[in-house]
């Protein structure tokens with residue numbers, strides 16, 4: 001393994017279930033030290049991708065390297081250095097929290113008792129409680145503590161904040177990002193809580209029907225994805241949907257709403273050539289961008305319509 005290899009690298013990764021691709025020719029690259037958010041609508045293939053990385057599922061085609069190792073051939077070594085917090089938790093209900101930690105300590109050579117104790121205190125996880133007595137939120141917190149305990153180099157989190165109140169969610173994610181990412185540690189997080197993601201991720205990948213349709217640093221994404229609301233006094237230019245950077249043009253009453261991916265200055269320059277045109281540039285949140293890429297509900301304007 002070389003340190004320069006990305007934390008995750010897939011090439012042409014494909015998983016077919018019953019003739020339908022859940023993951024379709026995925027080329028994913030997650031830089032080391034990053035907090036990478038894997039986003040996409042329900043059924044886009046996020047959980048399948050995470051399970052493939054861990055060799056919990058075998059790919060139909062393609063290559064997977066995790067921390068520089070072959071995910072299938074070196075799966076035991078990968079599992080030693082990677083933690084996974086699954087979307088749903090299954091624990092034996094009668095076991096006590098503390099007993100689980102003891103078991104993990106005996107299984108993982110790098111188990112960090114100090115960190116686990118500290119997190120339990122912060123998360124108010126009662127050590128003597130039986131797992132079956134814990135609330136949904138506390139179960140989520142327990143799963144997170146179990147995932148960070150082995151000091152993973154790669155932490156895979158699938159909807160890590162399920163059942164947590166907003167305050168706790170913010171606290172937990174902040175703590176994870178501060179302590180479990182950066183340097184040699186990487187977090188891949190799949191979540192529908194886009195405000196959380198916007199706060200913590202430094203890179204975002206969008207999956208749609210098993211394909212990676214976008215992978216960019218968050219800051220770049222927010223800087224490039226804009227909307228421009230325009231009112232043309234006469235007919236809009238018919239070639240507007242073909243202008244550089246224009247992803248989509250939608251109607252919004254008498255205005256047109258242009259969705260842009262980069263090329264803002266050029267588009268504004270072109271708009272300024274039209275007399276009496278009025279426009280404003282709108283910033284977008286990650287949630288706006290998600291809705292846009294996942295297929296918004298606005299009616300697309302294809303050009304050449306005068307009404």
Ligand SMILES: Nc1ncnc2c1ncn2[C@@H]1O[C@H](COP(=O)(O)OP(=O)(O)OP(=O)(O)O)[C@@H](O)[C@H]1O
Nearest residue numbers: 017018021022040041042043044045046047048049
């Ligand atoms: N074991 C399986 N057998 C058959 N189909 C499956 C299996 N696991 C997942 N799928 C299908 O693969 C597709 C991708 O599912 P996946 O759970 O990876 O999506 P997701 O992006 O994680 O969705 P969500 O946001 O709802 O959790 C879906 O169509 C799903 O029904």
